[in-house]
Amino acid sequence: MNKKRFHWLGLFLLVLVLGACGTGKSKTNTSESTQTPANLRDKPYREEQFLLGTYTRLSVYDEGKEAALAPAFARIKDLGDRITINEPGSEIDQINEKAGIEPVQVSPDIYSLVKTAKEYSVKSEGAFNLAIGAITQLWRIGFDDARKPNQAEIDQALTKIDYNKVQLDDEKQTVFLEEEGMIIDLGAIAKGYIADEVAKVLRQEGVTSGIVDLGGNILVIGHSYRGADQEWNIGIQDPNTARGTTIGTIQEADKTVVTSGIYERFLELDGQKYHHIFDTATGYPVENELASVSVVTDHSIDGDALTTMLFAKGLEEGIRFVEEQTPEGTDAIFITHEGQVYVTSGLQEEFKLDSESGYQMAK
Ligand code: ADP
Ligand code: MG
Numbered sequence: 001m002n003k004k005r006f007h008w009l010g011l012f013l014l015v016l017v018l019g020a021c022g023t024g025k026s027k028t029n030t031s032e033s034t035q036t037p038a039n040l041r042d043k044p045y046r047e048e049q050f051l052l053g054t055y056t057r058l059s060v061y062d063e064g065k066e067a068a069l070a071p072a073f074a075r076i077k078d079l080g081d082r083i084t085i086n087e088p089g090s091e092i093d094q095i096n097e098k099a100g101i102e103p104v105q106v107s108p109d110i111y112s113l114v115k116t117a118k119e120y121s122v123k124s125e126g127a128f129n130l131a132i133g134a135i136t137q138l139w140r141i142g143f144d145d146a147r148k149p150n151q152a153e154i155d156q157a158l159t160k161i162d163y164n165k166v167q168l169d170d171e172k173q174t175v176f177l178e179e180e181g182m183i184i185d186l187g188a189i190a191k192g193y194i195a196d197e198v199a200k201v202l203r204q205e206g207v208t209s210g211i212v213d214l215g216g217n218i219l220v221i222g223h224s225y226r227g228a229d230q231e232w233n234i235g236i237q238d239p240n241t242a243r244g245t246t247i248g249t250i251q252e253a254d255k256t257v258v259t260s261g262i263y264e265r266f267l268e269l270d271g272q273k274y275h276h277i278f279d280t281a282t283g284y285p286v287e288n289e290l291a292s293v294s295v296v297t298d299h300s301i302d303g304d305a306l307t308t309m310l311f312a313k314g315l316e317e318g319i320r321f322v323e324e325q326t327p328e329g330t331d332a333i334f335i336t337h338e339g340q341v342y343v344t345s346g347l348q349e350e351f352k353l354d355s356e357s358g359y360q361m362a363k
Contacts, residue, residue, distance in 0.1 A: 036225055036227070039062060039063050040061045040062060040063065040209050041062070041225065044059035044211075044225070045059070045060045045065065045066040046059045046060075049073055049076075051080055052076065052080045052194065052215075054215030054216070055215055056073075057211070058198070058202070058211070058212055058213070059210055059211040060202065060207050060210045061210055061225035062207050062208055062209055065205060067205065068201070068205035068207050068210075071201050071205060072212075075194075075197055075198055076194055076198055076214075079197060080190075080194065082107065083113070083186055085133065085183065085184075085185060085187075086143075091106045092114075095177065096133065096184060098177070099180050099182040100179050100180030103172070104174060104175055104176070105173055105174045106173060106175055111173045111175070113190070113193045114166070114168065114175050115168055115170075116189065117184070117186055117189050117305070118163060118166055118168060120189070120305040120309060121163035122163065122164075124309045124312075124313070126280035128308050128309035129161060129280045130163055130166060130185070131160075131165070131177070131182055131183070132278055133161075133182070133183025133184055133185035134160035134182065135154070135278050136183075136187070136278060137185070138153055138157050139267070139285075141267050141274060141276040141285070146267040147267070148269055154283040155283075157283060160183070161182070161283075162179075165178035165182060166184060188277075189304045189305045191214045191215075191304055192217055192256075192300040192302070192305065193300070194214060194217075195212050195219045195301075195304075196219070196256075196299055196301055198219075199219050207222075208221070208222045209225050211232070216258065216259050217258050217300055217303070218256060219255075219257075220234070220252060220253065220254065220256070221254065222253060222254060223253045224253070231251035232251065234251070236248050236257075236294055236333055237261070237292070238357065239261045239263055239291035239292035239335050240263065240291065246354065246357075247335070247341065247357040247359045248341070248352050248359075249354075250333075250347060250350050252296065254298075255296055256296070256300040256303050257295070257296050258294065258297075258300060258304045258306075259292055259307065260293055260307035260311055261291060261293075262275035262277065262311075263275075277308055277311050277312060280312075286314075288314040289314065289315050289336045289337060289338070290311060290334060290335070291335050291336060293307045293310045293332060293334055293335075294307070294332065294333040295310065295331070296331045296332070296333075297326075297329065297330045297331075298329055298330075306330070315336065315342065318332070318334060319332070319342060322344045323344055329346070330346075331344045331345070331346040331347045332344050333347065335359065336362075339358060339359045339360060340361075340362040341353060341359050341361050341362060342362045343361075
């Protein structure tokens with residue numbers, strides 16, 4: 001992947017964890033000021049590394065647990081190297097190279113990730129499509145060589161994105177792309193899987209209070225360092241402003257918030273912006289009323305798959321999907337180009353829009 005994109009992306013971190021500061025209006029908090037428990041620190045052990053095409057940050061609030069950071073970063077790097085299709089040699093790359101030729105055996109991590117991605121593809125009828133690679137590699141949005149392909153190229157690529165032609169064999173742990181030219185692209189779900197795995201490592205290392213921030217994927221471990229009844233304040237990024245301007249906050253413990261927005265990566269041509277989430281039916285970027293979607297859920301892999309899927313479904317269908325087809329504890333915040341904010345039922349009370357944000361709650 002190219003360096004330029006890395007730096008640019010870093011400026012557009014979607015969700016900020018505000019941590020201690022802010023209104024302190026946690027659902028369970030009644031006291032004005034609370035003491036940090038003895039085993040937790042006010043100032044975390046914190047480290048930032050440029051991985052997965054973004055700035056990744058880990059924060060650990062448990063006293064004496066700084067050593068948890070190294071294995072956690074090692075896990076990010078290892079998984080990233082095995083999943084990427086932007087550098088040769090990854091396990092996903094090997095699957096793609098053998099498209100139309102033969103099944104490829106993969107590690108348990110990769111098998112489980114591909115399997116979840118296929119399940120989301122089937123469930124969403126391609127709104128989320130793990131086999132979208134022939135289209136994404138044609139446009140290459142977010143890279144220096146991004147371009148608008150001609151219709152013949154798009155038509156050709158559209159014949160190579162059938163997720164039903166991704167064959168999985170649970171026993172042999174193999175993945176087979178039935179047709180030559182098929183490419184799986186896990187960009188819409190990989191960071192979610194990795195965030196969950198990193199949290200596992202941190203917990204194994206004894207971390208009870210911490211933050212995993214993979215740029216657009218936030219996962220909070222345990223409660224806030226301010227105390228057992230204190231949730232984390234998580235800021236929701238303004239989709240029209242770069243770098244850390246938030247439009248409001250939610251309070252959560254042991255949850256993950258994933259955001260996807262069209263402003264994040266795009267190609268601008270003749271005044272038209274082409275962004276990075278594609279419509280499986282047309283091979284063009286999805287165009288609808290949405291500027292960003294944030295999903296709050298228990299597992300980051302689900303949040304990540306859902307943001308992309310909901311984006312592709314659009315506002316009305318997206319809200320319906322969350323309300324009717326996701327388990328309790330899964331909610332979403334939709335922000336439109338017009339500056340309207342829609343939240344699903346589980347966040348109605350909890351989401352606090354900043355009155356100076358310039359955005360409005362819908363209805
Ligand atoms: P990011 O956090 O990198 O913005 P998203 O979760 O928003 O990632 O997913 C966007 C990425 O998913 C694209 O860069 C591309 O690799 C891939 N993608 C694009 N369209 C689809 C789609 N319809 N289904 C699944 N993956 C997609
Ligand atoms: Mg996603």
